[in-house]
Amino acid sequence: MDPAPATPQATVPNVVGLAYADAASRLAAQGFSVARTEEVSAKAAGTVLRANPGAGALARRGSQVTVTVAKADDTMTVVPKIRDLYVRDARAAVRAAGLALEPMYNGAGYDEGGTYSYCRVWEFTPAEGARVKKGTVIDITRVFGCG
Missing domain, CATH: 3.30.10 (Trypsin Inhibitor V; Chain A)
Incomplete structure (x- = not known):
């Protein structure tokens, strides 16, 4: 029986500082699924603050990259x-x-x-x-x- 082929890997692109929609498109183009979390920030609402795994990391295509996106402080x-x-x-x-x-x-x-x-x-x-x-x-x- 032949071993299952390894899932190809891709490099996580740098999406920090991008608008969420642009970041999600770049990640999807590399074969990643995207999960979004939000946190209050002084940055413009919708701006990507960080990604996990981060830019430059190797990850399986189809795996999830979680991006943290700025949201306005409603207080x-x-x-x-x-x-x-x-x-x-x-x-x-x-x-x-x-x-x-x-x-x-x-x-x-x-x-x-x-x-x-x-x-x-x-x-x-x-x-x-x-x-x-x-x-x-x-x-x-x-x-x-x-x-």
């Missing part, structure tokens, strides 16, 4: 641009980003149509564009144009 958000917005509009932008506005600017007078709802935001912290945890309170430190 974080970005502080929106609110400078020069009316407080009432800033409140809406802040809420839409999953953040909160300093309590002072949620009270009477700052409500829709209230005396201060037409004030414009001048300074605030944390700064526009900062990555912060959802629920962070935006502290408006200076307004202008009230009245």
Whole structure:
């Protein structure tokens, strides 16, 4: 009885840094099946962070290569641009980003149509564009144009 022929091997290509779809295509072209796992990363969502077995390894065609792909951190958000917005509009932008506005600017007078709802935001912290945890309170430190 003849021994079963050995399954041919292939070199695992380097897929780190590629978009998942491109990585999966390259791996499939070499005869590998692909398994996907995800982890939170600062890299763009969908970017391959690592592969196992890694680039350059010899593996049986048909064997599985597991790629770990970046995903966005859904507990974080970005502080929106609110400078020069009316407080009432800033409140809406802040809420839409999953953040909160300093309590002072949620009270009477700052409500829709209230005396201060037409004030414009001048300074605030944390700064526009900062990555912060959802629920962070935006502290408006200076307004202008009230009245």
